Amino acid sequence: MSDADLKHDPMDHTEDTVRQDAPESESLDEDNRLKPEFVRSVKDALDDEDTDRVYDLVEGLHPADIADLFELFDERERLTLAGAIRDLMGSEVIAELNDWVREALMEALPADVVAEIAEQLDTDDAVAMLEDLDEADQQAVLAEMEPEDRAAIESALSYPEESAGRLMSRELVAVHESMTVGDLIDFLREHRELPTEFWEVFIVDPMHRPIGTCSLSWILRTPRNIPLYDVMARDQTLIPADMDQEEVALRFQKYALISAAVVDPAGRLIGQITVDDIVHIIQEEAGEDALLLSGAGDGDINEPILLTVRARLTWLVVNLATAMLAASVVGLFQGAIAKFALLAVLMPIVSGMGGNAGTQTLAVAVRAIATNQLTDSNTVRMILREFRIALANGFALGLLIGVGTWLIFSNPLLGAVIASAMVINNLVAGLMGILVPVTLDKFNVDPAVSSAVFVTTATDTMGFFSFLGLAVVVGLA
Amino acid sequence: MSDADLKHDPMDHTEDTVRQDAPESESLDEDNRLKPEFVRSVKDALDDEDTDRVYDLVEGLHPADIADLFELFDERERLTLAGAIRDLMGSEVIAELNDWVREALMEALPADVVAEIAEQLDTDDAVAMLEDLDEADQQAVLAEMEPEDRAAIESALSYPEESAGRLMSRELVAVHESMTVGDLIDFLREHRELPTEFWEVFIVDPMHRPIGTCSLSWILRTPRNIPLYDVMARDQTLIPADMDQEEVALRFQKYALISAAVVDPAGRLIGQITVDDIVHIIQEEAGEDALLLSGAGDGDINEPILLTVRARLTWLVVNLATAMLAASVVGLFQGAIAKFALLAVLMPIVSGMGGNAGTQTLAVAVRAIATNQLTDSNTVRMILREFRIALANGFALGLLIGVGTWLIFSNPLLGAVIASAMVINNLVAGLMGILVPVTLDKFNVDPAVSSAVFVTTATDTMGFFSFLGLAVVVGLA
DSSP states (O other): OOOGGGSOOTTOOTTOOOBOOOTTOSSBOTTSOBOHHHHHHHHHHHHTTOHHHHHHHHHTSOHHHHHHHHHHSOHHHHHHHHHHTGGGOOHHHHHHSOHHHHHHHHHHSOHHHHHHHHHHSOHHHHHHHHTTSOHHHHHHHHHHSOHHHHHHHHHHHTSOTTBHHHHOBSOOOEEETTOBHHHHHHHHHHOTTSOSOOSEEEEEOTTOOEEEEEEHHHHHHSOTTSBHHHHSBOOOBEEETTSBHHHHHHHHHHTTOSEEEEEOTTOOEEEEEEHHHHHHHHHHHHHHHHHHHTTOTTOOTTSOHHHHHHHHHHHHHHHHHHHHHHHHHHHTTHHHHHHOTHHHHHHHHHHHHHHHHHHHHHHHHHHHHHTTOSOTTTHHHHHHHHHHHHHHHHHHHHHHHHHHHHHHHTOHHHHHHHHHHHHHHHHHHHHHHHHHHHHHHHTTOOHHHHHHHHHHHHHHHHHHHHHHHHHHHTTOO | OOOGGGSOOTTOOTTOOOBOOOTTOSSBOTTSOBOHHHHHHHHHHHHTTOHHHHHHHHHTSOHHHHHHHHHHSOHHHHHHHHHHTGGGOOHHHHHHSOHHHHHHHHHHSOHHHHHHHHHHSOHHHHHHHHTTSOHHHHHHHHHTSOHHHHHHHHHHHTSOTTBHHHHOBSOOOEEETTOBHHHHHHHHHHOTTSOSOOSEEEEEOTTOOEEEEEEHHHHHHSOTTSBHHHHSBOOOBEEETTOBHHHHHHHHHHTTOSEEEEEOTTOOEEEEEEHHHHHHHHHHHHHHHHHHHTTOTTOOTTSOHHHHHHHHHHHHHHHHHHHHHHHHHHHTTHHHHHHOTHHHHHHHHHHHHHHHHHHHHHHHHHHHHHTTOSOTTTHHHHHHHHHHHHHHHHHHHHHHHHHHHHHHHTOHHHHHHHHHHHHHHHHHHHHHHHHHHHHHHHTTOOHHHHHHHHHHHHHHHHHHHHHHHHHHHTTOO
């Protein structure tokens, strides 16, 4: 990755174009997505094996759009496309590809070609590309690489998955505190092998420990004779290499960082993480709540279908067990139901509404925990808040369904029973909706992954039990 | 906002400290959250009305942590805290506050104090602060502001909510294409009233239309005599001022942008958006899926409780109607249930599992639509994918519950009925789980907001209907 001619050359932008919301764009619609007509014309050209036409169509696309194009095709078409546009498959396209799509492509390519691509990429992108390959393929690729690049990747792979060490780039600008602004500018002008883009310069002490940062805009605005030591910001966030990427993302967001220094346990600067790498992670981590809560696994539409089935089925089987538990509660009341079948008609309303209310509270609590908004300091206040919400909603819904039942079935007692059960089950929903995720978080279990099972089990069983139980107690059946 | 002395002075970092994972931190725990003990000691000091101790405790915190501290307190405590640390309430704290917390604080303060705070903020932060105030308060504050600042804010407020025009900052560096690198550096050194931080310089033509950008790292590395015209990147993403912020966030992510030019309908440069403002939006927009799918409104734990109750209750009432619809399907089979009450015991399993499977597909489809991964070009392939997944899961679950039912109740026919109903309802779940959000998206309705009602109505009614209907058809009751 130190190969200077692969770096971005600031002099060479002759082929670039302004990307604006041009309504006349041939390939992109108004939402900046590839037009179906365009995708179809590429597909037709692929089917006709008209490689030149494929190339002509794809050539003008931004790398991110080429990556999107791959994802819109099925697996066979992707391989054909990769063959047709081989020399457009630069590092930016590879880095932008969905993990599953990239993995499948890389597995289909010979090790030396993969190694060649990996050497063009920044370390962090190369690691993202290689970490998903199986051990044997990974070794085969690494064996084909230049020793220096191999060492960088092997070192990155030695950090835990999803840690700062995997995410960081080793390309950065670090200089000694004794330099002046002028020295730094001269240093930057002379060294062509610096990273393509950087936003801050790190200032290090003789032990290579970061002691401050200089934003490039300050350097540009400061006279040449000023020492960096006087101009640098001492206030910086240091990221330990083993920090989880979700934690890294939270720091970037909280402190509005553009880049941050990554340090080893001895506090030495070993890499940097820049915000453009973090944006994907923030998006992924924030978006996965809905997927995890529903048990949809990683929810990636490019995941191989067998893995998807396995992930979802596991969750469904767990839920089947809890559904049977809830059914067994109904089983206790079979006699009552046989006498008064209307109970069976109404009972799903109580359990279902409890499930809905519980899911609402759960979604809010899981989000608040993930964003560090719900902590030990305000848990009690938040539980009371959810209790009050549950009480208000329970009474409102109980009144509605109670009066409705009374009027429709001319049975005030049945109305009172379903209204009471609704209040009880809403309280169960509200309290479980916050207590379950808070408790799981205390035991360091991701509340998004496993809360829903507990909450819906509680609202199902309590919904059936409170409604049918009350009905029997008041002598309805 | 042009007041130079309010800008960040690169020379003044004497009080800054290195923020690292220091286990000995008095205020932050290992997850970078405020320690409960620390929060309690601030609360105690507030209760004792010991303003000096409050100030001493809070003084060392980062503005983002001061903002977090406010959010951990209840409304009364927040006002007391604001009074106690008045001169620590700088623009960074205000900008970091949760919208609801900030709004309540601002409403409690006199208009001239709010105006004073707003003048310290960047335009985008001032707009975020003022846009939530009611019309009368907003006007009162604007009347207290300097004409120049007021004009900037009023111009921002003229753009739609959540648009690029509201988000953009008017502080940017734009220079003419005829400058050389040296001219630019001299210009930057001479003008002290430039923005605090900037990452790119925009190059404009005589009509003030952006024609390229120069990353600061290129400027630093290029000899002084080179014209900007030769060094600038012509490839840039221009953001129309009326573009929705979610769309802006997708562009930043897709093209890994650090900053982007915002243009008016005539294509003139009127502002810039930087990635640190986008990070919050990416996080919000990605995280809101789970909240919207569950009908939890904006799901903010700082929202006034009455608004929360109203948002959640609206959703629950809609669901109550659909639950009654499903119950009426059960009502059709009251006679069968009276004869064979075991049907009532088992029926919630079929409907509930359908609901779970439908929610999984829905979560995946909504996410894929939101991230532009599911488009017209691959909808058919994705529907087939979900169909195959639903078939596989349906058969697996049907087999499990069918055999289980047969063995437990020694009734093979009942086992066959519940197994068949399970397959049918899983197919309904899988197909509705993708067809509903795709269809809503076609009609420009946010699929996260309203899909769940349709999907669970379908799985509830079809769950009951297929199971009870089959039971009657085969003569079980």
